[in-house]
Amino acid sequence: MKKTLIVLAFSLLASNATAAAKLKVVTTTSDIAAIMREVGGERIGVTSIARGYQDPHFVEPKPSFLLLLRDADLLAVIGLDLEIGWLPPLLDQSRNNSIRRGSAGYLDLSQGVEILDRPKGSVDRSMGDVHPLGNPHYWLDPANAVRMAIQIEKKLSELRPSDATYFRERLNAFKLKMSDADKRWRAALAPFRGAKIVTYHNSWPNFVRRYGLDVVGYVEPKPGVPPSPAHIFSLINTMKEQKVKLILMEPYFDSKTPQSIADRTGAQLVVIYPSVGGAKSGSDDYFALFDMNVGNIVKALR
Numbered sequence: 125m126k127k128t129l130i131v132l133a134f135s136l137l138a139s140n141a142t143a144a145a146k147l148k149v150v151t152t153t154s155d156i157a158a159i160m161r162e163v164g165g166e167r168i169g170v171t172s173i174a175r176g177y178q179d180p181h182f183v184e185p186k187p188s189f190l191l192l193l194r195d196a197d198l199l200a201v202i203g204l205d206l207e208i209g210w211l212p213p214l215l216d217q218s219r220n221n222s223i224r225r226g227s228a229g230y231l232d233l234s235q236g237v238e239i240l241d242r243p244k245g246s247v248d249r250s251m252g253d254v255h256p257l258g259n260p261h262y263w264l265d266p267a268n269a270v271r272m273a274i275q276i277e278k279k280l281s282e283l284r285p286s287d288a289t290y291f292r293e294r295l296n297a298f299k300l301k302m303s304d305a306d307k308r309w310r311a312a313l314a315p316f317r318g319a320k321i322v323t324y325h326n327s328w329p330n331f332v333r334r335y336g337l338d339v340v341g342y343v344e345p346k347p348g349v350p351p352s353p354a355h356i357f358s359l360i361n362t363m364k365e366q367k368v369k370l371i372l373m374e375p376y377f378d379s380k381t382p383q384s385i386a387d388r389t390g391a392q393l394v395v396i397y398p399s400v401g402g403a404k405s406g407s408d409d410y411f412a413l414f415d416m417n418v419g420n421i422v423k424a425l426r
């Protein structure tokens with residue numbers, strides 16, 4: 125009996141020690157968190173600030189986020205000013221110098237991926253564009269997801285050299301799984317190569333380029349700017365001329381305007397999910413998210 129108790133106490137101590145040793149990682153978005161889990165496995169603890177069903181440009185700050193940031197060993201962000209509207213004040217108030225920009229505990233994933241829509245010339249926000257430094261929705265291309273995982277592996281190994289082999293093995297497994305999944309998604313979308321679509325927000329340039337869809341317009345006149353009557357009129361004309369049959373909408377927008385555009389053009393309005401955890405079920409990791417989105421696009425275009 126006594127021996128059992130000692131063993132039990134010892135194993136509790138040991139599990140506490142393991143728990144304490146876990147790197148505390150905070151990510152701004154659920155997609156980074158998902159890729160972080162793929163690489164970090166059970167050696168890290170990950171929490172995302174934004175939930176998958178929220179517009180990552182506009183996240184309401186909460187006091188609980190301050191506590192998360194205060195205790196974090198690593199903060200990983202999308203960058204390109206995606207989080208500019210909400211992260212800087214939280215980071216200031218958290219008073220955690222080890223996760224500030226430029227510190228070892230800060231990882232800006234936009235540094236090592238392919239960025240589309242880079243602005244030519246000077247940045248001008250007078251039109252309210254929320255993509256001033258290029259398109260920040262770059263995670264929606266499996267090649268970029270792998271590039272994010274590579275940066276994550278490097279950073280985790282730097283912070284926890286003793287777990288470097290573990291992280292490297294998990295990165296390699298992720299790459300293999302992604303390569304298979306990408307073939308599956310490519311094959312599913314191949315029959316619809318060149319299909320003309322409209323999206324609500326400009327969230328999908330990396331995705332459509334990889335899988336060969338053609339975005340001919342957006343419900344928003346500019347990213348982050350609500351649709352005006354003049355813009356809707358011109359979009360409807362474009363859609364009729366180009367025989368667009370599909371409007372894709374992110375889950376956090378109001379469907380009223382895109383639905384009326386769909387009704388007037390004979391197009392179908394389909395909600396697709398730019399982030400892990402965005403749907404009530406079936407979007408729990410990167411692979412599930414893409415399986416669901418690709419499946420819904422195929423169903424709509426068929």
Ligand SMILES: [Zn+2]
Pocket residue numbers: 181254255260261325326327347
């Ligand atoms: Zn955006």
